[in-house]
Amino acid sequence: MLLAAYEAFNSRDVESVLATMHPDVVWPNGMDGGHVHGHGGVRDYWTRQWSGIDPHVEPLRFEADDAGRIVVMADRVVHHVYDLRDGLIRTMEIREPTSRSREG
Numbered sequence: 001m002l003l004a005a006y007e008a009f010n011s012r013d014v015e016s017v018l019a020t021m022h023p024d025v026v027w028p029n030g031m032d033g034g035h036v037h038g039h040g041g042v043r044d045y046w047t048r049q050w051s052g053i054d055p056h057v058e059p060l061r062f063e064a065d066d067a068g069r070i071v072v073m074a075d076r077v078v079h080h081v082y083d084l085r086d087g088l089i090r091t092m093e094i095r096e097p098t099s100r101s102r103e104g
Contacts, residue, residue, distance in 0.1 A: 001020055001087070002020075002059065002062065002070060002072065002082065002089075003059060004016070004020065005017050005020040005021075005089065006057055006058070006059050006072075006074075008020075009046075009057065010056050010057065010058075012050060014042075014043055014046055014047070017042075017046075018039045018042060018043065020088060020089055021039060021042065021088055021089045022085050022086065022088040022089060022090045023038060023039060024037070024038060024090070025037070025038060025039065025042060025088075025089055025090060025091070025092075026090070026091045026092075027041065027042045027045065027091075027092055028092060028093055028094050029045055030049075030094060031045075031048075031049055031052075057074050057075065057076060057080075058074060058075040059072045059073070059074050060073050060074055060075060061073040065081065069081050069082060069083045069084075070082040070084065071095075073097070077096075077097070078094050078095060078096060078097065079094070079095045079096075079097050080092055080093075080094060080095075081093045081094075081095050
């Protein structure tokens with residue numbers, strides 16, 4: 001499901017990405033700080049983001065952390081950490097890689 005979400009994000013298919021998200025999703029606002037909430041908040045955020053920049057993210061590896069969240073190592077200097085509820089993305093946070101994860 002997460003791989004499909006990244007593929008849809010990279011092709012700018014916002015509706016397909018939103019279909020992988022819980023209706024009450026909490027998503028980090030990487031441009032302005034803070035978070036956006038719900039499908040409408042994510043849609044508005046990405047529409048604004050994509051009008052100014054053209055981000056493309058390739059996931060390289062998926063792991064579970066000690067809390068059971070999914071950590072995605074991508075072709076970036078940060079990791080994406082997902083909490084899933086009912087099979088959908090409930091939250092995503094951006095985390096600096098630990099020294100252990102840099103070795104992988």
